[in-house]
Amino acid sequence: MSGLHAMLMTAGLGTRMRPLTNDKPKPLVFVGGKPLLAYTLDKLREAGISDCVANVHYLPEQIEAYMASDARDLNVTISDERALLLETGGGLVKAQKHLKSDPFYCINSDSIWTDGAVDALTRLAKAWNADTMDCLMLVVPRERAHQHPGKGDFFLDDAMLPVRRGSADHAPYVYIGIQLLSHAFLDNPPEGAFSTNILWDRALADGRMFALIHDGDWYDIGSPQAIAPTEEALLVRG
Numbered sequence: 001m002s003g004l005h006a007m008l009m010t011a012g013l014g015t016r017m018r019p020l021t022n023d024k025p026k027p028l029v030f031v032g033g034k035p036l037l038a039y040t041l042d043k044l045r046e047a048g049i050s051d052c053v054a055n056v057h058y059l060p061e062q063i064e065a066y067m068a069s070d071a072r073d074l075n076v077t078i079s080d081e082r083a084l085l086l087e088t089g090g091g092l093v094k095a096q097k098h099l100k101s102d103p104f105y106c107i108n109s110d111s112i113w114t115d116g117a118v119d120a121l122t123r124l125a126k127a128w129n130a131d132t133m134d135c136l137m138l139v140v141p142r143e144r145a146h147q148h149p150g151k152g153d154f155f156l157d158d159a160m161l162p163v164r165r166g167s168a169d170h171a172p173y174v175y176i177g178i179q180l181l182s183h184a185f186l187d188n189p190p191e192g193a194f195s196t197n198i199l200w201d202r203a204l205a206d207g208r209m210f211a212l213i214h215d216g217d218w219y220d221i222g223s224p225q226a227i228a229p230t231e232e233a234l235l236v237r238g
Helices: 036-046 060-069 087-098 120-127 196-206 224-237
Strands: 006-009 051-056 075-080 104-108 111-113 135-141 154-156 162-164 173-181 209-213 218-220
Touching: 006 036, 006 087, 036 111, 036 120, 051 060, 051 087, 060 075, 075 087, 087 196, 111 173, 120 135, 120 173, 120 209, 135 196, 154 173, 154 209, 162 209, 173 218, 196 209, 218 224
Parallel strands: 006 051, 006 104, 051 075, 135 209
Antiparallel strands: 104 173, 111 218, 135 173, 154 162
16 A cells, blocks of 8 residues: 555635635645645655645645645645636546556645544555445544534444434534545546535445544634634644
8 A cells, every 4th residue: 555646635715714815725824833734744744655636726826836845855746727626526537647546545635633643544544445445534523523513424334334414413423534535436427526425425325435433633624713722732732
């Protein structure tokens, strides 16, 4: 499982983070003295991942400049969505030709996570089973999804197959924007812009979508109000 590539989702408009995103993309909003994107890049380095793709749409020159400076030690390819924001699923399809490993990571760039004894990206790679999986997502218990306002996303059965919350009032696990995907996961996609949820539903129906429970904490930086408590928590952790 060495040499895996990673897709970094950096093209979003960051509307919930306004006014901080009026003049910068959300991955470059500062938390604890550095941009959100820096936390993700540090996690790639810790896991030994050197090849990644970043998609761009909103204020793309800023992401490109940051990658050319602070990520110059990594092999970064830009997937250009200037003409049309393709959403999560469409963005993956456009970038697929640059993702040479199978499987590959897909990571949101707007959250911060801490690890247990083994980093989360390595844990995902070790848990991957190409015979049974097209998607292995990282989930965290709701009580460790800090600053997250949602009601939970999934239940898990005994085989670690996710079940959507549906009409239930709450679900115990939250998807934290980190997953390992096969290229088969992207077979026969819709055209243009679409959500990864469409591909998830297909993988769920085929029994090829699994979950791994994160053993650290996750901080959802979904609004400006989430920054201060996250900075305080990170300071306490040292």
